[in-house]
Structures are given as C-alpha cells and as structure tokens.
Amino acid sequence: MMRMDNKVTSHQRFIKKFERDLKSYFESGENDRFLKTFNRYTALTEPSEHAEEMLYETLLQANRQGELVDYTLEQMNSGDGNYETHMVYMLKALNDMGNYEEVLEFSSHLLDEPIPQGFRIDILSLRQHAANKLRGIFTDKTPDVTRETFDSYHLFQKLEFLEQITETHDLAYIDLIIEVFDETKRNELQTAMLLYLHSVRYNGTLKIEKCGVKMAVKPSELTQLEDYFMIDDVLQKVVDEVEAFNPSFTEAAKELIMGHAIYMYPVNPGFTSNAFVSAYLSRIEAMLGMEESAAADKEVVDWLDKLEREIAENSL
Structure with a gap:
C-alpha cells in the first residue's frame, strides 16, 4: 500500500511537471497544447500567478478574448488568484474586442478606489487606449473644436x-x-x-x-450625476410618493427635480434629503390643488422658491 506522504510527493511531482510543460508550450507558441495542459493542471491545483499570466497571453494570441474575460470574472468572483492581474488582462481583452465603453466603465470604478500606484498606471494606460479608440469611432460626430x-x-x-x-x-x-x-x-x-x-x-x-x-x-x-443626492435620493423618494397619489404627474415631477439637480450640481445646501422631499411634495400638491399632506420646512420651501426664481432669470 502506498503511504500518504508518497501520494503527496507524487501529486506535487505531477504539478511541477505540468508547470514545466506549460512553460515549454508557452515559449514555443503551442497554444492548443498549452490550453489542454492548463485544464489538466487546474484539475489538480489552483494555478500559480505566473501560470495564469501565461494563460492570459496565450488566450490573447489565440484571439480567444471572450474566454479570457469569462475566466477572469470567474476568478475574481470567487476571490482566487491575483485581482490586479485578472483585471488588467480582462481590460486588455475588452479593448481587443472593441468593448471600449466597458473598459471606461470598469476603469472609472477602479480609479475611484485607493489602488496601488503601479496598478493605477496600468489602468490609466488601458483607459487611455479605449478613450482614443472611441474618439476615432466618433470622429464624424465630434469634429475638432477650437x-x-x-x-x-x-x-x-x-x-x-x-x-x-x-x-x-x-x-x-x-x-x-x-x-x-x-x-x-x-x-x-x-x-x-x-x-x-x-x-x-x-x-x-x-x-x-x-x-x-x-x-x-x-x-x-x-460623483456621477446619477449619484448626486438630488437624483439618487431625493428624486427617487419623491417619485415613489407621487406614483402613489397621482401617477400621471410622475414624469412632470421627475422633470422638475432633474432640472433643479442639473442646475445645482454639485452643491449641497445643507438640508437633509427628507427635508427636500417634503418641500417638493408640498410644492407638487399645491400645483395639483391638493391639501398639503405634511408640513414642509419653510426654510427649504423658501430656498426652492429662490432657486426657481434664479433659474427663470438665468433662462431669459
């Protein structure tokens, strides 16, 4: 009977052999053999970071970017391997696929985080590439403007x-x-x-x-405009209330608050979101000839009155 430590040693030898084979196939450009061996290798163990880098380079060379994206997402979702490596190669693949908007979206979220400087530089470079490509696509729509x-x-x-x-x-x-x-x-x-x-x-x-x-x-x-408190919080709450008592006025309520939000951004005058919600509901109820359902803060109501006068004056 084989002893347990012999089984472990044999297992480790198989892994080392697979890693040597992977390196050999990668260096000789034998993509199919590399990919078959990689699948057998990962059936025995979690791949090393170097093995995954070789996998990513092989998939890019073989024009199998879709598989690369699927693999990176699976690894990141499960928390396996090196997140920075996964993300950089995923963005490379998305760039190769022409999915430039996705590159810009992913990179925008990443750059909002306190990521390491080297990783940040890689992301900025990939983001620049996507932006340049998009600019080329939109050349007819966006002429040079002096x-x-x-x-x-x-x-x-x-x-x-x-x-x-x-x-x-x-x-x-x-x-x-x-x-x-x-x-x-x-x-x-x-x-x-x-x-x-x-x-x-x-x-x-x-x-x-x-x-x-x-x-x-x-x-x-x-923040993005959609994450500005007037839209992300105030508008959503007001719309929920208006839909409950007068659904036909929902779009008008959205236009009212959206117009204010675009005018105000990124200012926060210091009132709570709920105070804004109450003031808007009071204003909308008055517009509809309804009785005020709850008392609104006069200071907020006055502030909105002043805002609307300012908007009207600046629109002339």
Missing part, C-alpha cells in the same frame, strides 16, 4: 458637444473646457463641463459659485 468654434455655439450646441466628448471620454478637450469654465455663467453648462472633467479624471481644482454657495472642487472626486 475655442473660437466653441464660443460661436449656441447653448444647446455646447451642451450637445459636451455630451459627446463625455461619452467618448475625449481627453483632447481638457484644456479648452478648463479655459472656458470660469467664464461660463450658465449653471447647467457648468454642470456639463464638470461631468466631462469627471469622466476624464481631471484632478485639478476649480472654483464655482452656484445657488449662493461657493466651492472649490476636484472633478475627479465628484
């Missing part, structure tokens, strides 16, 4: 241009937008500029004044 061209645009054209370069994370217009930012008087245009600068991870500091609040902000540290 300061003179931008100044000649009407408000709608400026907003449309900013939406396009935000969608493509176009780094070419950072200097232009920073240059015109301080001269921009329209709040909604400033919001579009801040969202663009956030999308390209601009880390400088800008001074803004909105709704009587003066702020110094770093666009890279701002």
Whole structure:
C-alpha cells in the first residue's frame, strides 16, 4: 500500500511537471497544447500567478478574448488568484474586442478606489487606449473644436458637444473646457463641463459659485450625476410618493427635480434629503390643488422658491 506522504510527493511531482510543460508550450507558441495542459493542471491545483499570466497571453494570441474575460470574472468572483492581474488582462481583452465603453466603465470604478500606484498606471494606460479608440469611432460626430468654434455655439450646441466628448471620454478637450469654465455663467453648462472633467479624471481644482454657495472642487472626486443626492435620493423618494397619489404627474415631477439637480450640481445646501422631499411634495400638491399632506420646512420651501426664481432669470 502506498503511504500518504508518497501520494503527496507524487501529486506535487505531477504539478511541477505540468508547470514545466506549460512553460515549454508557452515559449514555443503551442497554444492548443498549452490550453489542454492548463485544464489538466487546474484539475489538480489552483494555478500559480505566473501560470495564469501565461494563460492570459496565450488566450490573447489565440484571439480567444471572450474566454479570457469569462475566466477572469470567474476568478475574481470567487476571490482566487491575483485581482490586479485578472483585471488588467480582462481590460486588455475588452479593448481587443472593441468593448471600449466597458473598459471606461470598469476603469472609472477602479480609479475611484485607493489602488496601488503601479496598478493605477496600468489602468490609466488601458483607459487611455479605449478613450482614443472611441474618439476615432466618433470622429464624424465630434469634429475638432477650437475655442473660437466653441464660443460661436449656441447653448444647446455646447451642451450637445459636451455630451459627446463625455461619452467618448475625449481627453483632447481638457484644456479648452478648463479655459472656458470660469467664464461660463450658465449653471447647467457648468454642470456639463464638470461631468466631462469627471469622466476624464481631471484632478485639478476649480472654483464655482452656484445657488449662493461657493466651492472649490476636484472633478475627479465628484460623483456621477446619477449619484448626486438630488437624483439618487431625493428624486427617487419623491417619485415613489407621487406614483402613489397621482401617477400621471410622475414624469412632470421627475422633470422638475432633474432640472433643479442639473442646475445645482454639485452643491449641497445643507438640508437633509427628507427635508427636500417634503418641500417638493408640498410644492407638487399645491400645483395639483391638493391639501398639503405634511408640513414642509419653510426654510427649504423658501430656498426652492429662490432657486426657481434664479433659474427663470438665468433662462431669459
């Protein structure tokens, strides 16, 4: 009968042989043999980081990027292997597949985290590649725009241009937008500029004044518009309430709060979300000729009145 320690030794020998074979097949470019051996190898043990790196390089060379993405996601979901290695190769594969929007989405979340500097540099490089590719795709939609061209645009054209370069994370217009930012008087245009600068991870500091609040902000540290408290919290709660007592007014309620949010972003005047919700519900009930269901904070109601007057005056 074979002793247990002999079985362990034999098992380890098999693993070492597989690792030698993997290295040999990888270096000789025998992709099919490498992949078959890798499957047998992982049936015996968790793969080493080096073995996974060889796997990823082999899958890229064999144009099997979809399999690479599936494998990395499986490994990351189970917490196996090196997360940074998985993520870098997954983004490489997504770039090869032309899934540039996914690269930008994944990298945006990663760059919001306190990740190691070397990993951050890798992610920024892959993100830049995706942004450049997208810019090429959108060339017809986003022509080269100079300061003179931008100044000649009407408000709608400026907003449309900013939406396009935000969608493509176009780094070419950072200097232009920073240059015109301080001269921009329209709040909604400033919001579009801040969202663009956030999308390209601009880390400088800008001074803004909105709704009587003066702020110094770093666009890279701002939230997305959908994560701004006015939309993520206040709007959702108001819509839930309006749907309960007058569903036909839901879209109008959304437009009201969304318009305020775009005008205010990224200001937080210091009231709680619930105080805003009560004030909006009071306003909507009055618009519908209903009795106020709950008392709203007068200070918040007055603040909203002032906000709407300011919006009306700036829209003239």
